Amino acid sequence: MQDLEQTPENVAQTMRDVMMQRGDVEMIPVTKDADGLQLMLASVPQGRTVQDFTPALRKAEQLYAPHRRTGTAKLKTLQSLIDWAIRFKGPESALFANPDPGAASLTCIANYHATGPASGEGSDPTARWLDHVGRYEFPLSREWKLWKAITAGPISKETFCEFIEANAKDLIDPTPALLQQDKVQPTEDWERRLIEVAGKIMGRFGQVRQLIQLGREFQVNENSTLDVSRDPDTGASRFQFKSEHQDASGRPISIPNLFLIAIPIFHGGDLYRLPLQFRYRKSGPEVKFILNLYDAETAFETACNEAAELAAAETELPLFIGEPEGRPRLDGNHSS
Numbered sequence: 001m002q003d004l005e006q007t008p009e010n011v012a013q014t015m016r017d018v019m020m021q022r023g024d025v026e027m028i029p030v031t032k033d034a035d036g037l038q039l040m041l042a043s044v045p046q047g048r049t050v051q052d053f054t055p056a057l058r059k060a061e062q063l064y065a066p067h068r069r070t071g072t073a074k075l076k077t078l079q080s081l082i083d084w085a086i087r088f089k090g091p092e093s094a095l096f097a098n099p100d101p102g103a104a105s106l107t108c109i110a111n112y113h114a115t116g117p118a119s120g121e122g123s124d125p126t127a128r129w130l131d132h133v134g135r136y137e138f139p140l141s142r143e144w145k146l147w148k149a150i151t152a153g154p155i156s157k158e159t160f161c162e163f164i165e166a167n168a169k170d171l172i173d174p175t176p177a178l179l180q181q182d183k184v185q186p187t188e189d190w191e192r193r194l195i196e197v198a199g200k201i202m203g204r205f206g207q208v209r210q211l212i213q214l215g216r217e218f219q220v221n222e223n224s225t226l227d228v229s230r231d232p233d234t235g236a237s238r239f240q241f242k243s244e245h246q247d248a249s250g251r252p253i254s255i256p257n258l259f260l261i262a263i264p265i266f267h268g269g270d271l272y273r274l275p276l277q278f279r280y281r282k283s284g285p286e287v288k289f290i291l292n293l294y295d296a297e298t299a300f301e302t303a304c305n306e307a308a309e310l311a312a313a314e315t316e317l318p319l320f321i322g323e324p325e326g327r328p329r330l331d332g333n334h335s336s
Helices: 008-022 054-061 078-088 142-150 157-166 189-200 208-217 296-315
Strands: 026-028 041-043 050-052 071-075 094-098 105-109 132-137 221-230 237-246 258-264 271-283 286-293 319-321
Touching: 071 078, 078 105, 078 132, 078 296, 094 296, 105 296, 142 157, 142 258, 142 286, 157 208, 157 286, 189 258, 189 271, 208 258, 271 296, 296 319
Parallel strands: 071 132, 094 319
Antiparallel strands: 026 041, 041 050, 094 105, 105 132, 221 237, 258 271, 271 286
């Protein structure tokens, strides 16, 4: 067998190949990344390429526990949101309450940004990821939904009667101070507020039995007259059409136009006293009833704010009204 000729070039090439195959691995020191974790880079023999072992190392390190807490807990009760916040809160945790009737919610961000101004140079030591979150979406009560639906527009006498009798448990009688405003002095703040409401809209409170009776027995007779007068100086005539609504006995109709209900706005929440406006409209032989929850938006916002203030008091966390900013991303922007 013929031996291969050894040349200086062949020897150098052989040594290079051996060193590339058996050379030592060199670890490359690198500073920490955005999450504060040490990057692991290595220079390997084959062509002395640099390989990043960070993903594999992180996966191994998180086999039994994650590096940090992330995620959004969706809580079903206000007390659960409070308990969650107490369990995970830190010095920089914060609450956000959104009183929007279409999306009322209470959010706790456990890892919110630290207080103080942002750093002007380099990385900001006060910045946080805002990605460990507890969220409670206020669930509307069944009663609130029913009364909002029935007050959406004019309804027939039959519909009115059926609804009032089916939901009579929500009706409450006004106090003597509301019934006899000129004789009895109010003793509670809510009484004074409702008396003020009645004064603004020229309202008069009625009792539960009167509202139920309206659904069963209300009848309107229309008495119309035409008055004609003539000015003797000019000879001009003036016509005035008068229409008067009378009850079944022929007396002018005089009925209360304010009633009182007490319902929870949120499921499982406290009861709120709400003034219910009552009107009717006669169109030909038909009578339509019109119900309206007076200033329902303010009552909704009050219920939301009171729940948020309770959470702030029990968790001892700062409360902001509105929605938090989006979560930061690695590109420096914010996600929604």
